[in-house]
Amino acid sequence: MTTSIGSEPGTGGQGALAGTVQATAAPPRRSAGSALRRQERWAGWLFVLPALAILGVFLVVPIGLAFWVSLTRWDGLSSPFGGGAEFVGLGNYRDLITVDSLTRQNFVTSVRNNFYFVLFTVPLQTALALSLAVLLNNRFLRGRSFFRTAFFFPSITSSIATTLVFLFLFSGGGAVNELLAFLGIDGPNWTADSRGVFHQLLRPFGVDGPPAWAQGQVVNLSWWDWLAGPSITLCVIIALVVWTTSGTFMLMFLAGLQNINEEVLEAAEVDGATGWQRFRLVTLPMLRPTLILVLTLGLISTWQVFDQIYLTGNNPATITPAYLSYSQSFQNSAFGVGAAIAFLLFALIIVLASVQRRLVGTGEED
Amino acid sequence: MIRRTRAPLAMLAGAALLLTAACGGSDSGFGDSDDGAAGGATTGVRLSVLIGSSGDAETKAVSDASTAWAGKGGNTVTVTPAKDLTQELTQALSGGTPPDVFYVDASRFAALVKGGALAAYGDDLPNKADFYPNLLESFTAEGKVYCAPKDFSTLALQINTDLWAKAGLTDKDIPTTWEQLETVATRLTTGGVTGLVVGDTLDRLGVFMRQAGGTLLNSDGTAFEADSPQNLAGLEYVQKLARKGVLKFPKQVDAGWGGEALGKGKAAMTIEGNWIVGGVKNDYPNLKYTVVPLPKGAQQATLSFTQCWGVAAKGENRAAAVDLVKYLTSTDQQLAFTEAFGVMPSVRSAAGQFATRFPDQKAFVDGAEYAYGPVSVPGFDQVQKDFDAKVRGLSDGSSQPRAMLEALQKNGTAALQAAN
Numbered sequence: 089m090t091t092s093i094g095s096e097p098g099t100g101g102q103g104a105l106a107g108t109v110q111a112t113a114a115p116p117r118r119s120a121g122s123a124l125r126r127q128e129r130w131a132g133w134l135f136v137l138p139a140l141a142i143l144g145v146f147l148v149v150p151i152g153l154a155f156w157v158s159l160t161r162w163d164g165l166s167s168p169f170g171g172g173a174e175f176v177g178l179g180n181y182r183d184l185i186t187v188d189s190l191t192r193q194n195f196v197t198s199v200r201n202n203f204y205f206v207l208f209t210v211p212l213q214t215a216l217a218l219s220l221a222v223l224l225n226n227r228f229l230r231g232r233s234f235f236r237t238a239f240f241f242p243s244i245t246s247s248i249a250t251t252l253v254f255l256f257l258f259s260g261g262g263a264v265n266e267l268l269a270f271l272g273i274d275g276p277n278w279t280a281d282s283r284g285v286f287h288q289l290l291r292p293f294g295v296d297g298p299p300a301w302a303q304g305q306v307v308n309l310s311w312w313d314w315l316a317g318p319s320i321t322l323c324v325i326i327a328l329v330v331w332t333t334s335g336t337f338m339l340m341f342l343a344g345l346q347n348i349n350e351e352v353l354e355a356a357e358v359d360g361a362t363g364w365q366r367f368r369l370v371t372l373p374m375l376r377p378t379l380i381l382v383l384t385l386g387l388i389s390t391w392q393v394f395d396q397i398y399l400t401g402n403n404p405a406t407i408t409p410a411y412l413s414y415s416q417s418f419q420n421s422a423f424g425v426g427a428a429i430a431f432l433l434f435a436l437i438i439v440l441a442s443v444q445r446r447l448v449g450t451g452e453e454d
Numbered sequence: 455m456i457r458r459t460r461a462p463l464a465m466l467a468g469a470a471l472l473l474t475a476a477c478g479g480s481d482s483g484f485g486d487s488d489d490g491a492a493g494g495a496t497t498g499v500r501l502s503v504l505i506g507s508s509g510d511a512e513t514k515a516v517s518d519a520s521t522a523w524a525g526k527g528g529n530t531v532t533v534t535p536a537k538d539l540t541q542e543l544t545q546a547l548s549g550g551t552p553p554d555v556f557y558v559d560a561s562r563f564a565a566l567v568k569g570g571a572l573a574a575y576g577d578d579l580p581n582k583a584d585f586y587p588n589l590l591e592s593f594t595a596e597g598k599v600y601c602a603p604k605d606f607s608t609l610a611l612q613i614n615t616d617l618w619a620k621a622g623l624t625d626k627d628i629p630t631t632w633e634q635l636e637t638v639a640t641r642l643t644t645g646g647v648t649g650l651v652v653g654d655t656l657d658r659l660g661v662f663m664r665q666a667g668g669t670l671l672n673s674d675g676t677a678f679e680a681d682s683p684q685n686l687a688g689l690e691y692v693q694k695l696a697r698k699g700v701l702k703f704p705k706q707v708d709a710g711w712g713g714e715a716l717g718k719g720k721a722a723m724t725i726e727g728n729w730i731v732g733g734v735k736n737d738y739p740n741l742k743y744t745v746v747p748l749p750k751g752a753q754q755a756t757l758s759f760t761q762c763w764g765v766a767a768k769g770e771n772r773a774a775a776v777d778l779v780k781y782l783t784s785t786d787q788q789l790a791f792t793e794a795f796g797v798m799p800s801v802r803s804a805a806g807q808f809a810t811r812f813p814d815q816k817a818f819v820d821g822a823e824y825a826y827g828p829v830s831v832p833g834f835d836q837v838q839k840d841f842d843a844k845v846r847g848l849s850d851g852s853s854q855p856r857a858m859l860e861a862l863q864k865n866g867t868a869a870l871q872a873a874n
Contacts, residue, residue, distance in 0.1 A: 163548045163565060163569045164544040164545075164547070164548050164566065164569075164571060165544065165565070165566060165569025165570070165571045165834065166547060166548060166550075166570065166571070167548060167549075167550055168548065187869055189865075190836060190837060190840055190865040190868065190869075191836070193841070194836065259708060260705070261705075261708045277705060277708070280705040280846075282843070282846075356496030401467070403541070403843060404561065404840070404843045405843075415834070415836070418538075418540060418541045418544065419540065419835050419836075420833055420836045421544070421565050421832055421835075422833060441746075446795045
């Protein structure tokens with residue numbers, strides 16, 4: 089399962105196979121008397137029609153309509169087609185990117201927040217998932233199925249429920265702060281602290297405010313604000329998301345690990361490789377397709393984080409583009425701007441996913 | 455394989471375009487919102503009412519009252535409590551099938567008028583003169599009263615009487631000026647107790663700006679005056695108390711809102727509206743507190759929060775809908791609502807009975823005479839949120855009142871320009 093995901097038709101081994109199939113299928117199609125062929129084709133379309141209709145009604149048409157909305161100034165109080173919405177072309181996109189306004193400030197802040205969120209969440213959840221999978225793959229571990237269930241459990245629990253529990257744990261007088269107080273540490277008000285973590289780390293070194301070089305503004309935020317790092321509240325959400333998603337990714341790694349032939353590892357052992365060498369030089373390269381899958385899925389889902397932000401409340405230190413899209417639409421009655429943010433986020437994810445593919449490779453060279 | 459899949463995609467895209475064209479055509483008749491209340495029968499019709507209910511008590515009271523009205527004229531009324539009124543109303547309006555009658559918050563009023571969603575029936579109300587003028591003003595646009603105020607709340611000062619007595623204070627010390635408020639807040643602040651806890655939002659702190667004589671929008675709603683010296687004085691007073699540590703925001707004392715801080719004994723005083731009465735009764739039944747008018751700054755002022763009974767401009771049974779609203783806003787029915795879920799009637803003729811029935815809430819009713827409504831400009835929501843997010847910084851010095859008001863002025867002006 090894992091080897092086929094992330095591969096592209098037309099490249100690598102599978103592409104060659106597809107080529108041969110096409111080669112054998114091509115000649116009869118070109119020949120005369122294709123009435124039967126045509127009939128078959130119509131029958132084929134007929135069979136896939138229900139699937140296409142469902143895809144169209146629930147995917148293609150809504151995306152098309154959302155794109156239309158992103159080109160209008162629609163207040164959501166009448167039908168977006170007709171007099172209710174003024175057509176503004178790419179005006180919403182232009183406003184979000186080039187016009188100095190509160191909307192752009194919020195958008196830029198949300199992108200910064202989400203960037204730090206992705207930067208910390210994706211490596212952490214991948215590393216945690218991989219370590220758990222390696223631990224569970226140990227044949228001599230007792231109670232493997234118990235641990236597997238335990239680690240997987242957060243993933244199948246409702247994100248709303250886990251977020252609420254975390255909000256309670258991390259509230260000002262919550263369990264985490266009680267524990268810290270027991271150790272003599274005065275914990276912050278986790279769920280309402282908008283201070284950047286990097287700023288806090290600089291504090292002991294006497295850096296209390298922005299130094300002169302960091303006061304310049306770059307699209308609505310100063311360098312100092314750009315480099316703030318995730319806010320303390322966002323760190324709580326990072327911990328929460330790492331905890332909940334690593335279970336799913338652990339299962340993927342586990343499946344990948346079980347695909348690795350035991351004999352290869354034994355051969356490496358016979359050749360005198362240490363445990364760490366076996367992991368780094370044999371297991372890890374063979375897990376590469378799974379690793380790429382996990383990284384890509386992680387990247388996409390972290391850029392779309394919404395539930396946890398929605399529950400934490402509206403705070404510039406935690407807003408993300410997905411949340412901003414919602415709040416612009418339903419709370420600020422600017423559906424056009426909200427839809428435009430959604431499409432910009434879509435473009436951003438595509439660009440970053442392809443950059444990641446280029447950096448890590450497609451996992452098919454070997 | 456890949457090339458062939460494009461055909462159905464193109465077909466679907468074409469279908470989508472056709473659909474958009476069709477919708478555009480069918481909706482061209484929209485925009486006749488100026489017809490006001492005319493149209494439709496008043497007997498034998500079905501009305502739908504969408505409310506943003508505060509709880510079961512309110513839903514039941516509105517349902518019962520509507521059923522009583524319906525029984526008189528052989529009509530049927532369905533009352534639906536919305537989980538998220540703004541969102542559900544928006545969806546209903548954009549779908550072209552709005553409920554006949556629905557709650558409209560004063561802060562959302564301008565957007566709904568601009569979108570042509572509301573029928574202007576307010577001037578036809580027989581008891582129009584009985585409504586508080588400043589409430590009617592919240593629902594007036596272009597010289598027309600659009601809808602009847604449902605009820606309202608005002609802000610007042612709540613004092614935890616146990617903590618008050620413990621600090622050696624008596625009834626004579628109840629603050630009536632800013633100086634006195636500062637004095638008692640300082641005196642009430644001890645290790646675990648903060649003198650005054652106020653919500654970190656413009657909806658609470660704006661009261662100090664009003665008391666200093668300031669306003670956010672000018673009186674005819676054409677320009678923002680947020681960066682005025684009066685507003686600055688109001689916000690600097692808040693900053694002064696916050697930096698002294700005698701005024702804190704709920705999150706700083708680990709509470710969700712002022713009422714919770716008061717109930718948990720973390721605040722000796724808070725500034726909230728009528729809703730605190732019901733909220734505290736459920737969660738902190740043993741709390742002893744009193745409600746007094748807010749102390750004066752340069753002038754006596756408070757903020758009011760109100761909703762009206764909106765009637766859909768597109769509704770087919772507008773005449774019946776207006777008739778229902780007339781029934782629901784009559785003095786007797788408003789007093790029944792007061793009894794059921796503790797709101798303040800929007801008509802003066804009920805104020806006397808309300809004050810007799812709930813003497814401990816007299817301060818809220820008295821506030822009606824000097825209360826100011828919220829800013830109602832489409833797009834102001836995010837402007838206010840931006841301001842609210844900076845309020846916490848007043849206590850640690852990371853936000854400055856002048857800069858906050860300048861941003862409010864700039865962003866508010868931008869929202870106003872975009873709306874016109």
